[in-house]
Amino acid sequence: MISGQQHIPSEGEIHQIIKSHLETIDHEKYIIEIGFFGGNFTGLALEAQEALLKETRIYLQSRQVDAIRLSTRPDYINEENLKLLLDYGVETIELGAQSMDDEVLRHIGRGHNVQDIIIASEMIKKYGFKLGLQMMTGLPHDNAEKSVQTAKQIVALGAENTRIYPLLVIRQTRLEAMFLKGEYVPLKLEDAVDQVKVLYKIFEENNVKIIRVGLHPSEGLISGENYVAGPFHPSFRELVLSALWRDELSPLMSNKKNRSIVVTVSPGEINYSVGYESSNKKMLKSHFYQVEFKTDHELSGRNFNVDYC
Numbered sequence: 082m083i084s085g086q087q088h089i090p091s092e093g094e095i096h097q098i099i100k101s102h103l104e105t106i107d108h109e110k111y112i113i114e115i116g117f118f119g120g121n122f123t124g125l126a127l128e129a130q131e132a133l134l135k136e137t138r139i140y141l142q143s144r145q146v147d148a149i150r151l152s153t154r155p156d157y158i159n160e161e162n163l164k165l166l167l168d169y170g171v172e173t174i175e176l177g178a179q180s181m182d183d184e185v186l187r188h189i190g191r192g193h194n195v196q197d198i199i200i201a202s203e204m205i206k207k208y209g210f211k212l213g214l215q216m217m218t219g220l221p222h223d224n225a226e227k228s229v230q231t232a233k234q235i236v237a238l239g240a241e242n243t244r245i246y247p248l249l250v251i252r253q254t255r256l257e258a259m260f261l262k263g264e265y266v267p268l269k270l271e272d273a274v275d276q277v278k279v280l281y282k283i284f285e286e287n288n289v290k291i292i293r294v295g296l297h298p299s300e301g302l303i304s305g306e307n308y309v310a311g312p313f314h315p316s317f318r319e320l321v322l323s324a325l326w327r328d329e330l331s332p333l334m335s336n337k338k339n340r341s342i343v344v345t346v347s348p349g350e351i352n353y354s355v356g357y358e359s360s361n362k363k364m365l366k367s368h369f370y371q372v373e374f375k376t377d378h379e380l381s382g383r384n385f386n387v388d389y390c
Contacts, residue, residue, distance in 0.1 A: 158200075176201055176213065179216060341371035
């Protein structure tokens with residue numbers, strides 16, 4: 082549960098937010114977590130952190146929620162903080178790493194370097210927390226090769242989960258000024274999808290859970306109130322998964338043209354295999370006379386069967 086608050090909530094607000102969400106979630110079907118996101122939790126004074134955690138621990142102890150997680154910066158991790166978080170039942174700590182390249186971190190004024198990320202990650206793992214490492218693509222002085230190296234280092238550091246955010250130009254930011262001066266060129270949507278699908282496979286193959294791909298499509302992004310430029314799409318993850326399926330299915334077009342084809346996939350992959358706005362089905366229909374997609378519960382992941390008619 083993430084509240085979307087832009088300030089530190091009061092005790093009353095915390096309970097109101099949590100209770101309102103709990104009323105809409107079936108605990109028998111879903112794992113429920115309380116998450117502190119949108120800021121640097123461990124950058125708060127210890128007293129403020131403890132006050133927030135006291136209010137949320139109640140729900141953990143009563144088993145109304147399963148876990149507490151939070152996000153923070155690598156340079157805001159220390160032994161005192163970790164001991165406090167451990168005492169209050171925090172399970173997962175996500176670090177906004179953004180990149181594992183010092184040149185990129187320096188140019189974006191991140192305020193930390195790669196070694197800070199490594200040290201913080203090792204400390205988090207040492208204390209028994211689950212580690213999350215968030216990354217971005219399309220950063221100034223970044224490229225596809227550096228992003229791949231960032232993903233591989235996230236894996237090597239033992240992250241259990243990640244989030245991948247293609248960089249967007251948002252109004253009233255330093256990046257907007259750079260963009261307007263021509264000093265920064267954001268990724269095109271198709272290039273961002275191509276980059277992220279490579280990262281997606283790296284994380285998949287190394288059992289790193291991908292929690293989110295692309296920014297949440299907030300009202301300000303959709304309306305254009307906050308959005309200036311960059312690879313924003315409300316269904317960005319679906320575009321990436323469709324692209325991964327396109328790579329799997331495109332070799333089928335080397336077969337004899339004008340035959341009919343039936344592609345059988347797992348139920349959970351049917352939408353992605355057909356493709357966003359049926360893009361993959363349309364691709365196959367440019368080669369085959371008829372194209373049909375079916376599901377089989379015996380299949381999993383991007384495994385599929387093909388029958389030619």
